[in-house]
Amino acid sequence: MVNIVVRDNNVEQALRALKKKMQREGTFREMKARKFYEKPSEKRARQKAEAVRRARKLQRKKMQREGLA
Known part of the structure; x- marks a missing residue:
């Protein structure tokens, strides 16, 4: 489970951090691979x-x- 802390209501920074973590873990690649058989x-x-x-x-x-x- 991925946890991201939002500091000072800075949602944009939290989103960037989330995307970076997901990229490192290979989540985007896995989602793309599962899209088609x-x-x-x-x-x-x-x-x-x-x-x-x-x-x-x-x-x-x-x-x-x-x-x-």
Whole structure:
């Protein structure tokens, strides 16, 4: 559950904070994904692509930390 504190009746600032938290948690991405049915084959392909992307990003960060990039 997401809690946002509104200070000094500043609703705009609270909304920005809420949107940022939801973005970080992946709520918007999940809502977009649930909007339409995703075939199991498409879901597997998407998950595999995401895993490849994560692995490459991790490898890039590791290389950068070691000073090879």
